[in-house]
Amino acid sequence: MNDEIDATPGPHILVVDDEPHLCELLAYRLEHHGYRVSTELSARGALEAIEQTSIDAMILDLRLDDADGLEVLSEVLKRSPDVPVVILTAHGTIETAVEAIQRGAYGFLTKPFQDYELLQKLAHAVESGRLKREVAGLRRIMGDASNDSRLLGTSEAIAAVRERIARVAPADATVLLLGESGTGKELAARSIHALSPRKAKPFIAVNCGALPAELLESELFGHVKGAFTGASRDKEGLFAAARGGTLLLDEIGEAPHAVQVKLLRVLQEKRFTKVGSSAEEEVDVRIVAATNRELRAEVSAGRFREDLFYRLHVVPILMPPLRERKDDIPLLAELFLRRAAARYNLAEPHLSPEALSVLLAHSWPGNVRELANVMEGVILLCQDKRIRPQEIKAILSPPARPPGSGPVSERTAQAEPPPAEPEPPSARWASGVGEPDAPLPPLRAARDSFERAYLVEALRRAGGNVSAAAKLAGRNRTDFHDLLRKHGLSGSDFKA
Structure with missing residues (x-):
């Protein structure tokens, strides 16, 4: 190789061109901007180089003395599929550019070129290659990244969680997953199940805070006919449905006292009774519990049984918040973009460094x-294959009020969607801020007012993009358009 690879930090770029002067010029320019550069004058030397050392990106001339650049490109990608290749040529045509991209080239530059063009293209190529390598590394560690039971990330924090899960999964011990909402507690529970001897049996999750006490007890343990009004037949509960498998008790901190008592008996004696029955039944279920509450504080406040806490707290696993594992953000963002692109049948964009x-x-x-939600919204707003800062900010910080509505803080802008007309009493009542003595509107009027206010807010958050607003609302685009027509709304009224 013509240049020695030094130990200075910076991405390693391989320049392949049969003009020594151009190689020297490119090396000088790139080294000035912090890159490490190696050069090769032939296709043979380039292929030997990628076998001998790690390359972050390649600049490849399309016309070499000993080979066709497109053939070299194919061979490079066959040997090192994660290396982004920028094609450089003085004979650029649309057809050649298209063929190079079709064969896997990251980008295409025509001589003569400006420094900023090369540097910008190279910076994006290096970042793209880094993300690809991270994805490949994660797949080697975790297997198929499309599997929803996988905890994604390469940071030390999430690696420690995976290691603990791998240790406890084969045993049948109760696991308590702790952490903020959205940190992946259910995914961790699914990973525990997938790595356990119970993996061939059912995995069932129930949110203990989503159901009233009587209904939750019936859902968990089942009931007999006549146990309560409406119990017209016997019903198996989730403990029976999960027999032999794993039951996730999500938001366990919100379980009512009566349910806590029965859960304690299940953990202590592996037995339960259906609602309205005196006959005990044996249970063969592994329990994984999850909560975003501080259970010790709940115990001190008398809201959670101390004995149940210690029964659940056999193996605690703390799920780290994303702000403490920011090394994972580029990889996670890339994976979520791929999933969203596949879901909506869209071209997969890439994140700009900005x-x-x-x-x-x-x-x-x-x-x-x-x-994950931000990436899904961004892919709907993205205008081309490159995601820019403003498209991220449009989701993270929804657009401000329409002109003429006066200044407003970000918090107020997020909390108060601007009504297109004075809010009727029914809307104020529906939102819970009506006067106690105000006339009660008809149910239909209250529902319509709430529906319209909701549509206005969805459009405001999506910046007038109807597809994005429909996704935020959990409706398909056709139904959402019908709702907009019903209330006389248009996405164009909300575009900044």
């Missing part, structure tokens, strides 16, 4: 769940 900086600077109060 957009990635916006993601890294955000505090992510909603954690991984928030990042």
Whole structure:
């Protein structure tokens, strides 16, 4: 090789061109901007180089003395598929550019070129290659990244969680998953199940805070006919449905006292009784519990049984918030973009370095769940294959009020969607801020007012993009358009 690879930090670029003067010029320019550069004058030397050392990106001339550049490109990608290749040529045509891209080239530059063009293209290529290598590394560690039971990430924090899961999964011990909402507690529970001897049996999750006490007890343990009004037949509960498998008790801190008592008996004696029955039944279920509450504080306040806490707290696993594992953000963002692109049958865009900086600077109060939702919204707003900072910010910080509505703080802008007309009493009542003595509107009027206010807010958050607003609302685009027509709304009224 013509240049020795030094130990200075910076991405390693391989320049392949049969003109020595151009190689020297490119090496000088790139080294000035912090890159490490090696040069080769032939296709044979280039292929030997990628076998001998790690390359972050390649600049490849399309016309070499000993080979056709497109053939070299194919061979490079066959040997090192994660290396982004920027094609450089003085004979650029649209057809050649298209063929190079079709064969896998990252980009295409025509001589003569400006320094800023080369540097910008190279910076994006290096970042793209880094993300590809991270994805490949994660797949080697975790297997198929499309599997929803996988905890994604390469940071030390999430690696420690995976290691603990791998240790406890084969045993049948009760696991308590702790952490903020959106940190992946259910994914951790699924990973525990997938790595356990119970993996061939059912995995069932129930949110203990989503159901009233009587209904939750019946859902968990089942009931007999006549146990309560409406119990017209016997019903098996989730403990019976999960027999032999794993039951995730999500938001266990919100379980009512009566349910806590029965759960304690299940953990202590592996037995339960259906609602309205006196006959005990044996249970063969592994319990994994999850909560975003501080259970010790709940015990001190008398809201959670101390004995149940210690029964659940056999193996605690703390899920780290995303702000403490920011090294994972580029990889997670890339994976979520791929999933969203596949879901909506869209071309897969890539994050610009500036957009990635916006993601890294955000505090992510909603954690991984928030990042996934942001990436899904961004892909609907993206105008081309490159995601820019403003498209990230459009989701993280919804557009301000329409002109003429006066200044407003970010918090107020997020909390108060601007009504297109004075809010009727029914809307104030539906939103819970009506006067106690105000006339009660008809149910239909209250429902319509709430529906219209909801549509206005969805459009405002999506910046007038109807597809993005429909996704935020959980409706398909056709139904959403019908709702907009019903209320006389248009997405164009909300575009900045």
